[in-house]
Amino acid sequence: MRKIILYIAASLDGYIARPDDSIDWLEDKAYAIEGEDYGYSEFVQTIDTTLMGNSTYEAILSFEKPFPLPTETNFVFSRSAGHTDTAQVKFISTDAVAFAQELKQQPGKAIWLMGGGQLNTLFLNAGLIDEIILTYIPRVLGAGIPLFAAGAQETKLHVSSSQHYPNGFVQVRLYK
Numbered sequence: 001m002r003k004i005i006l007y008i009a010a011s012l013d014g015y016i017a018r019p020d021d022s023i024d025w026l027e028d029k030a031y032a033i034e035g036e037d038y039g040y041s042e043f044v045q046t047i048d049t050t051l052m053g054n055s056t057y058e059a060i061l062s063f064e065k066p067f068p069l070p071t072e073t074n075f076v077f078s079r080s081a082g083h084t085d086t087a088q089v090k091f092i093s094t095d096a097v098a099f100a101q102e103l104k105q106q107p108g109k110a111i112w113l114m115g116g117g118q119l120n121t122l123f124l125n126a127g128l129i130d131e132i133i134l135t136y137i138p139r140v141l142g143a144g145i146p147l148f149a150a151g152a153q154e155t156k157l158h159v160s161s162s163q164h165y166p167n168g169f170v171q172v173r174l175y176k
């Protein structure tokens with residue numbers, strides 16, 4: 001069965017974006033390490049599908065850059081049925097948990113749960129997250145959009161590995 005992997009970065013106080021959705025703090029040039037992508041390109045080789053909430057999709061569009069994964073199958077979850085699919089994404093407004101359960105049964109590579117916090121909580125509570133690759137950024141934001149939205153159930157995970165980088169980033173790999 002295919003795995004669903006949450007690959008995401010968070011501030012030290014557990015936020016994935018500022019209250020206004022900005023992620024400038026993730027891209028602070030002061031953190032840059034020449035040639036280091038924190039395992040991103042290796043990770044992307046293992047997936048062929050992404051899942052995201054509509055707010056994450058809208059945040060990606062607001063960056064006004066080419067869609068990051070144009071060749072993968074990208075699903076955007078929305079409670080509203082009025083969206084039009086694009087060349088890059090398909091909108092899903094049927095039951096998100098049932099959709100993901102069905103997707104896991106299909107042949108293919110791993111599935112990247114991109115976030116954000118609402119989708120993470122929905123999938124966590126449904127027991128659908130098989131692994132988490134979480135990169136902590138050594139910065140307290142003080143406010144923002146949490147990694148898991150309100151209503152996340154207490155869930156015990158196991159750490160398979162952790163790695164720290166010279167810029168202070170700490171990447172933790174967890175599994176169910």
Ligand SMILES: NC(=O)c1ccc[n+]([C@@H]2O[C@H](COP(=O)([O-])OP(=O)(O)OC[C@H]3O[C@@H](n4cnc5c(N)ncnc54)[C@H](OP(=O)(O)O)[C@@H]3O)[C@@H](O)[C@H]2O)c1
Nearest residue numbers: 009017021053054055056059077078079115116117118119
């Ligand atoms: N730091 C990182 O690595 C990282 C990664 C990913 C995202 N982010 C950030 O996270 C923020 C977005 O997170 P978020 O928690 O606000 O929102 P989100 O989880 O990305 O999306 C929320 C939206 O998903 C849809 N949704 C939620 N529950 C649903 C359900 N049960 N069934 C169907 N659709 C459902 C709804 O869309 P409708 O309103 O259309 O119904 C809802 O408004 C953005 O700022 C983004 O930049 C950061």
